[in-house]
Amino acid sequence: MNAQQNRTTSQDSAVTVIGLGPMGQATARTLLTAGHPVTVWNRTAGRADGVVADGATRAATPGEAVEASDLVILSLTDYQAMYDILDGPTASLAGRTLVNLSSDTPDRTREAATWAAGHDAAFLTGGVMVPAPMVGTEAAHVYYSGPEEVMENHRATLARLGTPRYLGEDPGLAQMMYQSQLAVFLTTLSALMHATSMLGTAGMKAAEAVPELLAFTDSIAAMLRAGEENLGAALDAGEHPGDLSTVTMMGATSDHIVETSTSLGLDLALPLAVQAHYRRAIENGHGGDNWTRIIDSIREPR
Numbered sequence: 001m002n003a004q005q006n007r008t009t010s011q012d013s014a015v016t017v018i019g020l021g022p023m024g025q026a027t028a029r030t031l032l033t034a035g036h037p038v039t040v041w042n043r044t045a046g047r048a049d050g051v052v053a054d055g056a057t058r059a060a061t062p063g064e065a066v067e068a069s070d071l072v073i074l075s076l077t078d079y080q081a082m083y084d085i086l087d088g089p090t091a092s093l094a095g096r097t098l099v100n101l102s103s104d105t106p107d108r109t110r111e112a113a114t115w116a117a118g119h120d121a122a123f124l125t126g127g128v129m130v131p132a133p134m135v136g137t138e139a140a141h142v143y144y145s146g147p148e149e150v151m152e153n154h155r156a157t158l159a160r161l162g163t164p165r166y167l168g169e170d171p172g173l174a175q176m177m178y179q180s181q182l183a184v185f186l187t188t189l190s191a192l193m194h195a196t197s198m199l200g201t202a203g204m205k206a207a208e209a210v211p212e213l214l215a216f217t218d219s220i221a222a223m224l225r226a227g228e229e230n231l232g233a234a235l236d237a238g239e240h241p242g243d244l245s246t247v248t249m250m251g252a253t254s255d256h257i258v259e260t261s262t263s264l265g266l267d268l269a270l271p272l273a274v275q276a277h278y279r280r281a282i283e284n285g286h287g288g289d290n291w292t293r294i295i296d297s298i299r300e301p302r
Contacts, residue, residue, distance in 0.1 A: 013157060014039065016069040018062065018085060020047040022132035023101065024075035027161060028056055030136030034160045041065035043085070063089030071154055072098050079104040079112050094120035097150055099158065101126040101142075106172030106179070113146065113171035122150040125171045127178025130162060141165055145173035188217060190270050194261070201264045231292070240289040247294065248287040251278030 020042035041059040059065035116123035124146035140162025167173040199209040254275040277294040
């Protein structure tokens with residue numbers, strides 16, 4: 001990787017962006033605004049029209065796109081799309097850095113890093129933790145993992161997209177953090193829709209219900225910090241003191257939600273999943289422990 005390590009990464013260095021969905025377009029425009037020459041390619045060529053009008057250069061082929069820049073950012077549906085696009089021009093990858101911002105599994109991310117190394121390319125995994133309209137704003141942050149030297153070589157450029165948060169050498173780490181945060185996010189979205197549906201059966205319009213529910217979600221982090229000051233440390237130590245809340249108490253609430261949802265004729269997938277966590281903890285003799293005890297059966301499901 002000597003050729004890669006010797007490359008400079010000034011703030012106006014060229015960047016290629018492959019994949020022009022909303023996130024890819026936001027990435028390209030942010031880099032253009034920051035003064036970077038940007039080359040783009042997308043399988044549906046028309047998606048490039050807007051960013052080309054804004055100053056990007058349209059590549060005719062993936063190979064041409066890769067060869068235009070030392071830094072190649074991928075914003076695709078999944079990692080298979082990377083192989084589909086780049087398996088042809090692999091000879092052009094040598095000495096370049098691939099930064100894949102696509103979602104997939106940590107294992108596939110690690111396999112991709114090995115694949116890239118086999119073609120003499122450096123590889124960084126990225127997880128963008130904001131929606132496309134927020135890319136490049138002060139609120140944006142992006143998790144990265146992979147070789148630290150490669151990260152530092154391109155930090156100035158990548159910082160244009162959002163504050164870089166480097167997690168370590170393992171290329172799967174950024175993907176794991178991305179998936180973990182999205183697990184919280186997607187579950188919250190489903191819970192929001194379930195709760196809105198519950199209130200709707202009582203005649204409350206979503207326009208009235210959603211603001212109340214969102215105000216509650218805003219307060220959850222504050223409640224957890226106040227009531228579980230050392231939550232992470234306690235989990236690491238295997239400590240689950242039941243002085244503030246118990247599995248039995250929270251489990252009873254989950255039972256009531258299942259009963260209510262059943263009576264309303266709503267989908268039960270989400271409330272049953274939550275109920276199962278508490279029931280397993282109670283079955284294992286931990287009803288008097290803190291609600292955090294449910295982590296045991298999540299870590300080791302039977």
